[in-house]
Amino acid sequence: MKAVVVEHRGEKGALKEIPTPRPGAHEILVRVIAAGVNPIDWKRRDRANEAFPFVLGQDFAGLVSEAGERVTRYHQGERVFGISDFGAYAEYTVAPEDDHEQPVAKIPDSVGDADAAALPTAGLTALACIEALQIGRGSTLLVVGATGGVGGFAVQIARDRGGRVIGVARSSNRSLAESIGVDEFVAYDRENVTEAVKAAHPDGVDAVLDLVDDADAIKSMAQLLRPGGKLVSTIHSVDVDWFAERGIAAQNVAVFETLQMSHAGLRTLLELLERGRLRVVIAGERALSDAVVALDESKSGSVDGKLVITVE
Ligand SMILES: NC(=O)c1ccc[n+]([C@@H]2O[C@H](COP(=O)([O-])OP(=O)(O)OC[C@H]3O[C@@H](n4cnc5c(N)ncnc54)[C@H](OP(=O)(O)O)[C@@H]3O)[C@@H](O)[C@H]2O)c1
Structure with a gap:
């Protein structure tokens, strides 16, 4: 699959072909449709304790492509969004069904992929x-x-x-x-x-x-x-x-x-969206091949709202 990978400290990241991850028993494999851009994505490239190589990004929205054998909450084909340690600027990502630090939730029909991807972090x-x-x-x-x-x-x-x-x-x-x-x-x-x-x-x-x-x-x-x-x-x-x-x-x-970094936290945000009390301001959508440029935009500090990377 294609993913935007940082191989060594000091590199900005590049679109590469890497093996598609396999979901563990408690994990879902997600075909990413949109990935949200956050300052943490470019800050990770400079972090002293970062393990290289890594796939950029963490916020995703997409479709469950495969569910591990112990997964009960999600099924193939369902729309989901959340945070993944694996990385999100990629055609596929994996996330645990239930994990405090990598929360996942289903996307209601009324919420679009870009809005969902922009929301988690x-x-x-x-x-x-x-x-x-x-x-x-x-x-x-x-x-x-x-x-x-x-x-x-x-x-x-x-x-x-x-x-x-x-x-x-x-x-x-x-x-x-x-x-x-x-x-x-x-x-x-x-x-x-x-x-x-x-x-x-x-x-x-x-x-x-x-x-x-x-x-x-x-x-x-x-x-x-x-x-x-x-x-x-x-x-x-x-x-x-x-x-x-x-x-x-x-x-x-x-x-x-924080406690909010949870499935319940994502549900609270969705409930605000569905009540019309929260609006996602999308600053722009960029192609996966332009992800590194999108990070430069984020780093410039002049993004109004959220940038989203769309994955074909
Ligand atoms: N600790 C955590 O867990 C955690 C989690 C998420 C984010 N963060 C950090 O929190 C920070 C904000 O994140 P973000 O996602 O909101 O970043 P962002 O989308 O880049 O927004 C930063 C905003 O700061 C504004 N700004 C820049 N200089 C300013 C100034 N002098 N006075 C007032 N506003 C100014 C910019 O607005 P203008 O365009 O109007 O200049 C910009 O919209 C980042 O450093 C991020 O890494 C930390």
Whole structure:
């Protein structure tokens, strides 16, 4: 089968012919129709502990091509989506029927393949962050990076739970941010974000989801949060003790360690989609042969919504 493989550290990856994987007794073999692009896909190429070679990608949507002999939940021909350790930028992938770190679920008829492929990693991360921040009716949430993959889903999940959202993004993304439910918009390329949020919320916001700021920059969030406020970073930039000394409950969320990284988490996202409370913003679809270019686009940081790779 064709797959986009990184053979050695430092390589970007290339379309190669590799053996089609065989499903184990508890695994399904999936013919991939679409694969979602996430920053983790290009970050893996630089990770110190990565085992080479590996197939790029992890989010997939496709058809069950074969089910292992012990599999009970899925049958050949069913549409499924989820996260696979095997890799997703490929004609086939394998995933366990039931695994906390590689969740899989059936795709309802009302949900398209591209939307399903775009959902798992970013959607589950957004869900985990919104739950960690305990967003509920009347909460005020600041999302830094509101029109990216995780941010776009987080804004919508927060709104579904009755939260009020201040979204930070590039000025050209104002209408996109508003279309997904951002109540107040701050353009980081036009305004001083800290000053703008402080002026609008002098008593502080309840929560901050920061998808962008490094360990130094994220400290400026302390002055925007009310005493007892909550802060989450997805890029591990939070110094938990530093924030605790200032009365802020801050944490670094790693989605693979959360309860939301599960079949139940995927079901929660699907339920939001089916209720019309969650919309997947597809930034573009790319061919499998252009997957490495799609990763360059993601790495440039200027993708609005989710990029999806379609597999013929
Ligand atoms: N820890 C975990 O388990 C986990 C899970 C998922 C993701 N992540 C990480 O979380 C980060 C976000 O992921 P993602 O999928 O949402 O990435 P993404 O789709 O690339 O989105 C990032 C967004 O950040 C915005 N941005 C860039 N500079 C900004 C700034 N100075 N202020 C505000 N916004 C800015 C960009 O918006 P503009 O176009 O408006 O500039 C872009 O839309 C990535 O680093 C990813 O690796 C971690």
